[in-house]
Amino acid sequence: MGATALLAAYVGVWATVAPRGFYESFPGFGFTWISIDGPFNEHLIRDVGAMYVALGTLTVAAFFARMAAAGRLVGLGWTVFGCLHFGYHALHPEGGTTDRIATLLSLGISLALGILLMIPPRRESERPPTAESGFPARGATGPVR
Template sequence: MSMFARRILLGVTAAIGVYVGLWAAVWPTGFYDAFPGFGRIWVAVDGPFNEHLIRDVGALYLGLAVASIAAAFARDAAAARVVGVAWTVFGLPHLLYHVTKLGGMATVDAIGNVVSLGGNLALGILLMLPGPRETIDEKEDV
């Protein structure tokens, strides 16, 4: 994968991190009541409001966003792969949890939840992959 393609993926992960992170960290009640937006509600169906937990999730997403942004400015692919590991380590248990808690959601919300969280996980996995001519010991040109 070229550095250009990696930077696009890093931009997407950064945007996801900023969208979820700022909303949850700064407006936890609004996040609880209305995430992901567009008239859908995914968080409130999973249990009572917990400001501490929601703000922590926001901080986690903001941390991942900052790591994605920093990796986009790195001169080689190693930083992007490390960020991919972080998104994957977060994304897999996050997806697995939510897949088991879809019962209280409308079908469209359950599908949207699985697709969005699966997409986040896929982005992390893609960022971890070496390019076609890249090995672990080689650096990719900028």
């Protein structure tokens, strides 16, 4: 969940607080992926930022809720968004070859993080014993101290 929340904070805060800079410089590191897609639209950039902040907030809330269902629901939201976002960019490639590859790679990672959040955690009864439970961890040798 941590990587997903960091992604949301990076995109969301930047787009919300500095929409013009986001438009001209996102994702940073010498790339410019937004400005090549059309004229600046502050409203649209701020809305995208707000959506990322909202998804990030839900991600952090799900982590602290410590409920598997909350994590899976947040993962579902990220996965739906990730599929649609990836699909758009796959069908509308822009920029040079490096930009296209980097865009699809970053969006693929974001989509994969959403999918990973939907995978239910192993139940306690399915986990291998650990030192805290009084049993040696799988592959451990010697007495548990």
